[in-house]
Amino acid sequence: MKKLLALTLAMLLVLCALPMAGVADSAEEPVVLLYHRSGGTDSMVDENNPTFQRLHQYALENANVDLQIELFDWGSSYRQTLMMHASAGDMEPGVWTLGGVTDAFASEIINQMGMMGMVYDWTDVVNDTENYPTLAFNAEDTFLKMAICPDDGKLYRLPAERHGAYPHAPGGISIRKDWMEQLGMSYPTNEDELYELIVAFKDNFTNDAGDPITPVSFTRFDNFNFWLNSWMGTCMWYQDENGEWNYGQYANQDGLVKAITFLNKLWREDLMDKESFSHTNEQVVSKGANGSFGVTSFSYATTYSVNDSFYATDPGTNKYIVSVPTFSCNPDLPAENVNSVEITSIPFNSTVITTNGIDEDTFHRLAKAIDWIGEYENSLMLLMGFEGEEWEYEEGTGRKIRTESWTENVSRDANWQYKSGLCFWSSLNSNVQAMYDLLNAICVRASDVDSVMNIKGHQIAVYDAMNIMAAGPVETEYMPLINDAWTQMVVAAISAETAEECQAQLDAWPATLEGLNYKAIVEERIATCAEFGL
């Protein structure tokens, strides 16, 4: 009897212990989502930033994900650096967002990496809509199709970040706010107003050494698509008085000529820094810090560095460079926002997960984490921050808008999105609706959401397929030469000593393009787009 009792007790103990063992087993270590994203020292995450800490804790508690960001700065040799790492097989283990703002060529490298077994194939997880419901949903069909490796039909990159709501990116023109306020001038909304503002700056201000200024100075970017796109919004969309979305006024050939001619006028009238194309970034920051210019182009690093230099010498400073919507954006956009929206820029990022250092189980956990990020609430949180902290519901309309404290304390810091880590997660499978709601909160009214949703079909066909699909053989051959010639033509046109010389440079461009096989490239792209049914 005693033996029977003892045996029963022992069995009971074992039965009780079993679930405990199960609990111990299920207390898994968080999966580390070490997210590699391109960016320089000016876009470093501040791990002490309260928003970042909240984000990190939220992901740990709700998804058992340890969100970490690592930046890589490959600069102008992005593709080649990627290729070197890829061919050497020494990509650091983790999740990478590749193929950023430049590039169809990176797509080809990624496919090669996939075929060599360096990155995982997403096909199964994307097709498994039961376990990974947001991956396919948020990566729309066309992008998925374009992302498939043409050689073996596998999906080595998960398309991310469509619909171009870049709420953290100041778009276009950046201006000394304190100078504007001193002169009682408001934000320019067209070319003429901008010109007036520039002349007023020249007439009324000197630099710290008391020397006259040239009000406009650019950073020394050689990619003029970037300059013109941001400065004049040459690829921007805007909404007209009928509520129709149209391609920006500078986004056609005539508009581009107009933009370049305007810049040449600034050059000839000594309103633009003649070292714009030859000085170093450090010189630009130094010039900005000593008040040698008051208008500059959109530039992540330099604009922020100039602001940082102001804050460093005077934390309570009222002088800083603020970005305004470009002319091609909706002119009704609230100009006080530091962060305007670059609606059409779609860098087609590709998320890849390395096989190096990551086993299959971890890959699936990471895919699950990215799927979790793609849920509406999580995307919203990771893009905008937390309710009550970074945003709140507007009374009466129910729209999500920035809180007063955020607007007062944070919005002036142009680096805030980087420091908080908010802008990075958007590259990982953001929820479509969350992106629209984000637009809604920042600049676009609720009534515009439908129109914005309608843009996307146009964007793929009209904007630029280069960032989406891999380049064909003709494009591979000639596009680098065209990009090179384009840069030189634009500089030559802008820096021409007379208006006639400027026009001559522009007039010579079509012949140059013809000589560089541009027509064949266009035909090649049209054929590729046709394959995708665009």
Place this chain on the structure above:
Amino acid sequence: MDHGKATNKRWALMKRQKVFYLFLLPGLLSMIIFSYLPMYGMVGAFQNYNPFKGFFHSPWVGMKNFRLLFSLPDFTRVFMNTVRIGFWTFVTGFPAPIVLAILFNEIQSRPFKKITQTISYIPNFISWVVAAGIFYKLLAADGALNSLLKLLGASGPIYFFNEPRYFTSIVVVTHLWKGVGFSSILYLSVLTGIDPELYEAAEIDGARKLQQIWHVTLPGILPTVTLMLVLNASSLLNVSFDQLYTMQNTMNIKVSDVMDTYTFRIAMNGMMSDYSRGLAMGVFRALLSLVLFVFANVSSRRLGSGSLF
């Protein structure tokens, strides 16, 4: 039998001098590993090189890359830029260290000699990225040179890095500033080896300083000068990529773009196929350098100044 004896003798000599061969070994190994072994990479100039497939599995395309290279629209311009910049840096950069070495040799005060020599060597150890930054600052519109010109009555700043006409001069001057001190070390070491009695004899014969330099110093270093001339002639087209890339910008690119920077820039904008074009450019330049090298050697021999081979 004689041949066998000679071989034995040679081995015996090598055995006695094994320590010297051991000294030679690291340099020799370094040269084999970093200069000879990588030569197999030249095969990439004849392939459609794919870094994922490597040199042994990339497809062969023959002379296609060379044809593509020579058909590039700016090839003639960048080639002429290379020749022009190479020529002027050679013409100024070759005699300058000799002159400097002779001047150093004439300094009587040892401390002063050491100080000036050290100061002249230092720029050699500064990277071109830093050096270019220094010159950007110096030659900026609000830089030291323009400030000086303003004091002297100039009406407005000169944008040195904007205007193509100044670029070659900037390259030559900066190249001299950076390299002349270090390059003079070799000549200085040869000068110290010249017998002082020759100078005494010349002085007794009434030769002035310049005449001593002309009749004693220069003939004393002539073999070294000849050797360096032959070696430098082959690197006429090897203009400094670092220097030009850091000083180049879109305003001066018409004159600053050389073969290396052009290939590099196109490759940065381009794709894997541009590795092959870059390799083809390298092979083309290597062949030209070889021709120049042989030509310089033969010319030197014919002029009675000696030769390398």
